[in-house]
Amino acid sequence: xxxxxxxxxxxxxxxxxxxxxxxxxxxxxxxxxxxxxxxxxxxxxxxxxxxxxxxxxxxxxxxxxxxxxxxxxxxxxxxxxxxxxxxxxxxxxxxxxxxxxxxxxxxxxxxxxxxxxxxxxxxxxxxxxxxxxxxxxxxxxxxxxxxxxxxxxxxxxxxxxxxxxxxxxxxxxxxxxxxxxxxxxxxxxxxxxxxxxxxxxxxxxxxxxxxxxxxxxxxxxxxxxxxxxxxxxxxxxxxxxxxxxxxxxxxxxxxxxxxxxxxxxxxxxxxxxxxxxxxxxxxxxxxxxxxxxxxxxxxxxxxxxxxxxxxxxxxxxxxxxxxxxxxxxxxxxxxxxxxxxxxxxxxxxxxxxxxxxxxxxxxxxxxxxxxxxxxxxxxxxxxxxxxxxxxxxxxxxxxxxxxxxxxxxxxxxxxxxxxxxxxxxxxxxxxxxxxxxxxxxxxxxxxxxxxxxxxxxxxxxxxxxxxxxxxxxxxx
Amino acid sequence: xxxxxxxxxxxxxxxxxxxxxxxxxxxxxxxxxxxxxxxxxxxxxxxxxxxxxxxxxxxxxxxxxxxxxxxxxxxxxxxxxxxxxxxxxxxxxxxxxxxxxxxxxxxxxxxxxxxxxxxxxxxxxxxxxxxxxxxxxxxxxxxxxxxxxxxxxxxxxxxxxxxxxxxxxxxxxxxxxxxxxxxxxxxxxxxxxxxxxxxxxxxxxxxxxxxxxxxxxxxxxxxxxxxxxxxxxxxxxxxxxxxxxxxxxxxxxxxxxxxxxxxxxxxxxxxxxxxxxxxxxxxxxxxxxxxxxxxxxxxxxxxxxxxxxxxxxxxxxxxxxxxxxxxxxxxxxxxxxxxxxxxxxxxxxxxxxxxxxxxxxxxxxxxxxxxxxxxxxxxxxxxxxxxxxxxxxxxxxxxxxxxxxxxxxxxxxxxxxxxxxxxxxxxxxxxxx
Numbered sequence: 003x004x005x006x007x008x009x010x011x012x013x014x015x016x017x018x019x020x021x022x023x024x025x026x027x028x029x030x031x032x033x034x035x036x037x038x039x040x041x042x043x044x045x046x047x048x049x050x051x052x053x054x055x056x057x058x059x060x061x062x063x064x065x066x067x068x069x070x071x072x073x074x075x076x077x078x079x080x081x082x083x084x085x086x087x088x089x090x091x092x093x094x095x096x097x098x099x100x101x102x103x104x105x106x107x108x109x110x111x112x113x114x115x116x117x118x119x120x121x122x123x124x125x126x127x128x129x130x131x132x133x134x135x136x137x138x139x140x141x142x143x144x145x146x147x148x149x150x151x152x153x154x155x156x157x158x159x160x161x162x163x164x165x166x167x168x169x170x171x172x173x174x175x176x177x178x179x180x181x182x183x184x185x186x187x188x189x190x191x192x193x194x195x196x197x198x199x200x201x202x203x204x205x206x207x208x209x210x211x212x213x214x215x216x217x218x219x220x221x222x223x224x225x226x227x228x229x230x231x232x233x234x235x236x237x238x239x240x241x242x243x244x245x246x247x248x249x250x251x252x253x254x255x256x257x258x259x260x261x262x263x264x265x266x267x268x269x270x271x272x273x274x275x276x277x278x279x280x281x282x283x284x285x286x287x288x289x290x291x292x293x294x295x296x297x298x299x300x301x302x303x304x305x306x307x308x309x310x311x312x313x314x315x316x317x318x319x320x321x322x323x324x325x326x327x328x329x330x331x332x333x334x335x336x337x338x339x340x341x342x343x344x345x346x347x348x349x350x351x352x353x354x355x356x357x358x359x360x361x362x363x364x365x366x367x368x369x370x371x372x373x374x375x376x377x378x379x380x381x382x383x384x385x386x387x388x389x390x391x392x393x394x395x396x397x398x399x400x401x402x403x404x405x406x407x408x409x410x411x412x413x414x415x416x417x418x419x420x421x422x423x424x425x426x427x428x429x430x431x432x433x434x435x436x437x438x439x440x441x442x443x444x445x446x447x448x449x450x451x452x453x454x455x456x457x458x459x460x461x462x463x464x465x466x467x468x469x470x471x472x473x474x475x476x477x478x
Numbered sequence: 479x480x481x482x483x484x485x486x487x488x489x490x491x492x493x494x495x496x497x498x499x500x501x502x503x504x505x506x507x508x509x510x511x512x513x514x515x516x517x518x519x520x521x522x523x524x525x526x527x528x529x530x531x532x533x534x535x536x537x538x539x540x541x542x543x544x545x546x547x548x549x550x551x552x553x554x555x556x557x558x559x560x561x562x563x564x565x566x567x568x569x570x571x572x573x574x575x576x577x578x579x580x581x582x583x584x585x586x587x588x589x590x591x592x593x594x595x596x597x598x599x600x601x602x603x604x605x606x607x608x609x610x611x612x613x614x615x616x617x618x619x620x621x622x623x624x625x626x627x628x629x630x631x632x633x634x635x636x637x638x639x640x641x642x643x644x645x646x647x648x649x650x651x652x653x654x655x656x657x658x659x660x661x662x663x664x665x666x667x668x669x670x671x672x673x674x675x676x677x678x679x680x681x682x683x684x685x686x687x688x689x690x691x692x693x694x695x696x697x698x699x700x701x702x703x704x705x706x707x708x709x710x711x712x713x714x715x716x717x718x719x720x721x722x723x724x725x726x727x728x729x730x731x732x733x734x735x736x737x738x739x740x741x742x743x744x745x746x747x748x749x750x751x752x753x754x755x756x757x758x759x760x761x762x763x764x765x766x767x768x769x770x771x772x773x774x775x776x777x778x779x780x781x782x783x784x785x786x787x788x789x790x791x792x793x794x795x796x797x798x799x800x801x802x803x804x805x806x807x808x809x810x811x812x813x814x815x816x817x818x819x820x821x822x823x824x825x826x827x828x829x830x831x832x833x834x835x836x837x838x839x840x841x842x843x844x845x846x847x848x849x850x851x852x853x854x855x856x857x858x859x860x861x862x863x864x865x866x867x868x869x870x871x872x873x874x875x876x877x878x879x880x881x882x883x884x885x886x887x888x889x890x891x892x893x894x895x896x897x898x899x900x901x902x903x904x905x906x907x908x909x910x911x
Contacts, residue, residue, distance in 0.1 A: 010560065048741035050582040050798070053573075054554040055535070062558045063531060078529040081559040093528065097608075101514065101526040104608055106616040112522040139553070139576035147581075162741055197743070197845065202754075202877055204743060204845040242873065245711045245909030276519055276631045278663065278673060337525075356529055358517065395839030395852070399665075399673045402869065404838040404852035425843075427871040429852045429909065457661060457675055478711075478850075478871040478909020 004127040005186040008038040008173035010062060014082055015175060018064065021087050022177050028095060031069035031116050033178040035313055037355045038062045040171045042134070046146040047164035048154075053139055058453075058461055059170050063355040067314075068094060073102065073111050074337065078356045117336055122317070125184035126310040130216035134169045134190060137217045142167055145220045149227050153196050156231035159238065161197045161204065163231070167220065168192070170463070176315040183315055189214050189306040189463065191451045192223045196234040205237040205424070207390060207408060210451020212465065214304045233390070233409070240424035243410055245478040247430075249385035251378050251470055254447040256388045256407055258466030261296060262366050262454070263394030264403045264432045265289075266466070269298075269323055269332035270349070272361040275341050279398040281329060289329045290436035295369040296324035298333050300348055305465035306450030307364035314350035314359055321347045327437075335361045353460045360456050368468030371442025378441045378472050380416040386477065387411040387418065388426065401432035410477065430476045443470035488534055488559055488566075489642075495567040496538070501574055503539035503550075503587060505775060508532075508642040514607040518632045521619060532559060538570060539646075540577035541584065551580030585801035588777045589647035595640075596653040596771050601683035603656050607636040610683055614658050617685035621693040627700045629692070630673060632662035641772075649776035657681055664695045666703040674699040674836055674854070679893040681769070687891065698835055701866050702855040708869030709832055709858050709910040716872060716906040717826055717833040719886075724895035725842040725849075729876055730764055731814050732844040734784060736795025740802050743845060750790045752880075759882040760819055761788045766811040769894070773809025781815075782808060816897030819885025826886060826902050833857045833900075834872065847876040853908075870910035879903045 018034050025032040041059035045052050063080030075098040079090060102111050134142065146165040153163030169190040176183040192211040197204050209230050213219050252260065265281075273279035281289075290296075300309045300318035311317050314336040321333055334342065335350030338361055351362035379387065390408035397404070405428040412421040450465030489508055496504050515527040537554040553573040557566055597603065602610055614634055622629045635658070642652040661677040676695045678688055718726065730752055738744040746752060753762055763786055768779035775797055783791045793805055800807035827833070837851035850873040858865045884902035 010558075014560065049737060051551070051580040053552075053576045053580055055556050057535075060556050061533070062560070073523070074525055076525070076527040078527065078531065080531045080533075083560075093530070098526060098528050101516070101528070101608060101611070102523060104612040104615075105523055106612060106619070108521060109518070109615060109619060110522050112519065112524045140579045143579045162743070199742075202745060203847055203875070206845055242907065245873075245907065276663075278630060278665075356531060358515070358525060358527060393839070393841060397838055397854075399671070402838060402852060402854065404871070406841060406850070425846070425848055425850070425873070427850050427852065427873055427909065429869065429871045458677065459661075476909065478873050478907070 003130055003133070005130065005171065005188045007125070007184065007186055010038045011036055011173055011175050017082050017084060017087065018175070018177055021066070021090060024087065024091055025066065025068060025094065026179060029068040030071055033067045033176065033315060034064060035355060036064050036175040038173045041169065043166065043168045044139070044142050044146055045164060045166035046143065046150045048162040051143060051147070053143070056168060056170065058353065061354055065355045066094060069116055070099065072113055074114060075099070076358065114337065115340060117340060119178060119180045121180045123182045127186040128188055128214055128308065130188050131218040132216040133188070134217045142217060149194060149223060153194065153227050153231045156228060157235055159198050159235060160231060161199050164195045165223070166193045167217065169216070176311060178315060181315045183311050185310040187309055188216055189450070190216050190219050191306060192219050193451060194223060194227055194230045196231050198234050198238055200238050205234060205240070207234040207237060208392070210449055212306050212450035214306060214308050236422055237409070237424055240422040243423035243426055243477055247474055247476045249382050249472065250475045251382065251385070251387045251472050253387070253389040254467045254469060255449055256391045257368060257468040257471050258449060259391035259394045259405050260435065261368055261468055262363060262464065262466040263396050263405060264435065265296065266298065266363045266366045267396030268398035268401060268432070270361040270363065271332040271334040271342060271344070272338045273398045274332060275338055280401050281332060281398065284329045285331065287329060288327050289433050290324055290327045291439040292327040293371055293439055293442050294324055294327050294436060295322065296367070297321065297369065298323055298363050298366040300364040303365035303367065303448055303465065305365045305448050306463045307465050312348045312350045313352045316346045316348040316350060319348045333361060333363065335359055351462050353462060357460060360460060362456065362462050363454060363464050365448060366464065366466045367446060367448055368442070368471070370444050370446045370469045373441040373443050375443050375470050378443060378470055379413060379418065381441060381472065382413040382416060385413050386423070387413060403428055403430045403432055403435060427478045428475055429478060435473055435475055438474040439471050441472035445469060488557065491563050491566050492534060492536055492557060494563065495570045498567055499571050499574060501538050501570065503541070503646045505537040505645045507535040507774060510640040511637060512607065513635060513637040514611045516611055516615060516634045520628070520630065536570060536573070538574045538577055539587065540574055542578055544581055548584040549581050550584045551577040551582060553577040553580065582798065583802065585798045587645060587647050588649060588775050588797050588807060590649035590651065590776055592650040598653065598655045600681070602658065602681070605683070607638060610658060611636045613683060613685055614688060617688045618662065618692060620689055621696060624696070626668050627664065627666040627696050630663040630665040632660065634658065634660040643772060643774065643776035645776055651772050651776050653771050655681070655770070658683070662692065664699040666699045668703065670703045672699060672702045674702065698855060702836065702868060705855055705866035705868040707867055707911060708853070709856065709867045709908055711910045712908060713905050714832040714908050715830060716903045717831050717900050718903065719833065719835060719900040720890065721892050722834070722837065722840050723898060723901050724892045725840055726876065726901060727764065727814060727816055727895060727897060729842055729844055729847070730762065730785060731811065734790055734793055735810065736793050736799030736803050736805070738844070739793055740799045746790050746793070748790055748793065751788045752785055752790055753788045754881055757788055757881050760885050763787065763817050765815040766792060766794060767813035767815050768811070769813045775809070777807055777809040779809045784814065813894040814897070818887045818889050819898050821884050821886060823886045823888050823900050826884060826900060827859060830861050831859050832908065849874055849876060870908055872906050872908050874903065874906045879906070
């Protein structure tokens with residue numbers, strides 16, 4: 003089934019066109035992004051049951067971008083009627099323009115050219131099997147309650163299981179002098195977090211699930227809940243690792259965290275404009291093992307970061323960032339691409355209509371290789387299988403790595419010993435890690451359970467992943 | 479009498495829809511936000527933005543019985559300008575239906591009365607958002623005077639928020655608050671090209687605090703440019719300062735919330751010694767600070783003692799979890815104040831130490847007590863010389879170190895924290911070279 007269009011956006015589109023045409027009399031470039039998003043979060047745990055809107059993703063509103071032949075300004079609002087259009091125009095023409103006259107001495111206004119545009123008009127929708135609205139709150143809560151109770155009953159050492167489901171049904175319109183675009187998207191994610199106590203310390207294992215679709219994902223969660231409970235109990239016997247550099251196998255989820263945090267943020271080209279990314283100096287150079295090819299793109303995979311056009315009206319693409327170890331190009335929003343004189347890659351994304359667009363990743367992953375998982379484990383004399391990535395932080399300037407993973411499983415003489423170390427901090431220098439990749443498995447898995455921030459804000463949905471990889475990594 | 483062209487305000491439409499659907503228990507949050515936003519690359523304005531948005535959030539409560547136990551389910555939705563009365567009524571009806579599947583044991587909702595709009599007045603509210611933006615921009619760049627160490631980029635957000643909170647138990651309170659928030663990146667290009675990210679948040683026109691923060695960050699970045707190697711792997715006495723002290727103390731704030739205690743994620747009880755038995759270092763004293771006059775449920779908030787001489791004095795939380803624990807709801811707190819410690823920062827540095835001033839991302843896990851992060855900049859004192867180092871990571875547990883805390887006499891103010899500038903932690907594992 004295709005996701006339907008928004009009745010609300012259909013209703014306000016004539017008003018937005020009026021606003022656009024009125025502003026085009028004053029400005030050489032005007033665009034309007036309109037958004038209608040329903041996003042809900044369901045969760046069940048011993049804390050209780052909750053059904054709430056997602057406060058970041060939920061909402062209806064608009065952002066107007068204008069170019070005054072020197073620079074760009076934006077106005078976000080969420081109320082429009084025929085009568086309110088003159089006051090919106092007044093706000094843009096008078097107050098938004100006024101801001102740049104308030105700059106203190108020594109601070110100048112940045113000067114840009116007009117954004118280039120090509121004619122485009124389309125309406126696209128993603129597919130789903132089971133719409134969360136159709137399934138309904140009663141059954142979603144019932145599924146999650148079953149999951150939570152099943153995990154809690156698994157072993158009396160289990161303290162709790164939080165089972166959650168989140169979805170966003172998103173409708174967007176992009177209007178400008180030459181563009182009239184519409185997209186309708188549905189994604190659904192789930193999570194299972196099982197907690198067990200070891201005295202005052204609580205150990206937990208978290209698994210995320212995601213799809214570009216609907217609540218059909220709940221079935222996958224049901225099949226996995228006992229595994230999550232089992233992994234949590236294993237953590238009760240874990241101990242701290244002896245710091246050092248080891249041969250490691252990364253699960254696709256940890257590979258995804260490395261792709262996204264260690265390298266992906268560094269090729270967001272708004273960082274090139276600010277001279278904040280080391281990657282700018284490495285275009286055309288080897289940055290990874292020849293086994294490595296890396297993609298990013300809203301059309302590169304069908305996952306939670308899939309869309310048909312970005313928040314600046316640029317069509318979605320599949321960008322090859324690293325090809326056989328060589329850094330080919332970065333990703334960019336429109337203004338960045340214009341500044342750097344490179345083609346835009348459809349990566350201009352906003353947290354929502356209330357926020358600025360930045361260069362952001364979408365679906366980011368390494369391509370598959372030719373090795374098998376079994377051969378990779380067998381190749382390790384002493385090392386670890388790293389799994390259950392929990393967080394990471396980018397360092398585009400210096401390519402430092404910080405990733406936290408929950409589990410390191412000991413490998414000795416090509417076999418898993420059953421011994422577990424936790425928690426683990428991965429550190430090091432990005433090219434050293436990527437160049438050390440010596441084996442890559444033959445299947446790719448992406449996960450889109452999480453959000454990505456730019457620094458500590460501007461949360462957008464992303465997916466990342468890849469194959470199992472073997473690399474030398476510093477653990478602590 | 480309605481005038482021609484009169485449009486019923488959305489708030490009134492919501493009240494009508496609640497009545498039409500015979501919903502007797504509800505909470506409405508009506509939030510008006512106005513902002514001015516400036517984005518800089520070096521000393522150039524790259525983008526300017528303004529925002530005027532109005533959000534309505536409605537929580538409906540549905541009382542029912544299950545297995546002879548009285549339940550109170552709830553569901554929260556957003557309602558938008560432009561919705562017809564029929565759409566609003568339908569959305570509320572659906573939310574009420576969804577709430578009937580939320581099997582949470584019954585709890586009382588807070589009650590109150592109508593109060594006058596509370597305007598939090600200070601230098602920030604005396605000016606327009608644009609005028610305040612200009613003053614904060616001036617402060618931001620005032621210390622940016624050097625050629626090799628400078629502000630690479632910055633963002634400033636001035637936001638005025640008017641919140642109105644109304645529930646079915648008589649609460650009708652509102653307040654207006656203006657804040658200035660933002661972030662900046664300091665860069666030093668020689669001898670190595672390095673940078674430091676920093677954020678700021680003030681409820682007042684605190685230009686001096688911003689200037690100080692910029693000055694300290696520029697100095698930190700300059701020091702990092704001279705750091706070449708990671709510390710050797712091993713066990714260290716670690717000094718944490720700045721925002722990382724807040725992260726450590728917020729473990730106690732979060733562990734003492736009713737939402738963590740009710741499901742037994744936290745074993746804290748009133749009178750618990752939160753530092754464990756046999757405390758040999760400094761005893762904890764923490765005060766909860768009310769950053770807002772009311773919680774999101776409309777509960778009046780005031781400063782409260784959280785921990786006194788290591789003993790827990792208050793459990794804080796919303797009406798549901800507090801009802802379950804049989805305590806008076808306080809609202810959920812985000813900010814704390816901690817008194818100064820007994821050691822000067824200089825005294826802390828008399829013996830060997832590793833003073834970490836910048837992590838790539840410091841993580842403090844409220845469940846496990848584990849903390850750690852990759853070191854962006856630290857100063858290593860081996861008893862003779864101080865060397866700037868970068869790289870490697872620390873990995874520790876607050877459960878292992880909390881009996882031997884030392885806090886600095888010097889104080890600092892960070893977002894959601896006022897307290898010691900530094901804390902000394904013994905026997906911390908460091909993964910280095």
